[in-house]
């Protein structure tokens with residue numbers, strides 16, 4: 496069984512108290528279409544930060560940033576689609592304008608059900624004291640190349656209302672000269688390296704989280720045309736503390752790749768360089784397990800099997816069932832909650 500090697504860093508059951516078991520996933524995220532990560536709204540510049548290029552290369556460059564929220568929000572939504580489809584989201588009683596209503600667990604609202612897989616795993620913060628810390632620790636992921644190399648910026652010819660760049664009038668043979676800024680975009684073929692840390696998760700929770708990462712395919716400002724990304728897991732570690740950060744990973748990989756680097760990077764060279772970097776982590780910071788290539792392949796197959804049409808219902812129900820004894824206290828807890836209404840704040844806001 497493919498998860499056996501991870502047994503000592505997997506929790507046997509869900510518990511309320513932390514147990515110091517860390518699993519780190521090394522994730523390569525690659526854009527396959529134009530992609531847009533803006534802070535808020537349109538017109539804002541793409542998220543980027545000035546950082547050192549490598550650990551040894553001390554040049555300062557501006558790197559694109561895929562924020563924590565930009566990673567986790569679509570991945571949570573992906574998993575929740577299936578919880579919803581398999582009827583595994585819970586409802587919660589809330590009072591609205593004096594009336595008691597049952598509302599179904601929902602992101603972006605102030606009404607987490609506090610009972611579904613998503614709430615137990617990714618956490619929630621509701622007013623009135625209810626809170627569950629997320630056991631998925633993410634960091635900003637950084638582009639390997641500098642923002643200047645991987646951002647495109649275009650203006651487009653303004654289009655007349657007839658949908659073309661020419662008016663139909665005979666005398667109007669000239670194309671529209673008006674240029675309209677269409678904004679910045681991240682080019683296809685841009686790579687982000689990322690370390691995702693999982694805290695005290697069970698085998699089924701691990702399958703759920705990896706499924707969300709592997710099967711989510713749209714990020715950032717999403718439309719049918721933009722935001723297509725693919726995630727690959729390059730390594731899995733078990734340890735007693737966190738591994739080096741996403742930034743250290745991208746910097747060390749940059750050093751290994753050497754210069755000069757140009758967009759588009761050869762993805763195989765990038766993967767080889769990243770794997771070379773993480774191979775050194777085996778002897779670091781309390782690492783007790785690193786999956787081999789074969790074990791990693793088996794883990795991904797195991798995840799795909801559990802998420803498959805034939806197994807998914809069983810898998811999601813088994814995972815949902817694993818929290819059953821922790822749900823019993825919920826009605827009691829919700830009693831004292833009426834007062835905080837109106838002041839409730841949801842800490843983990845989705846974008």
Ligand SMILES: [Zn+2]
Nearest residue numbers: 600608611614
């Ligand atoms: Zn929920």
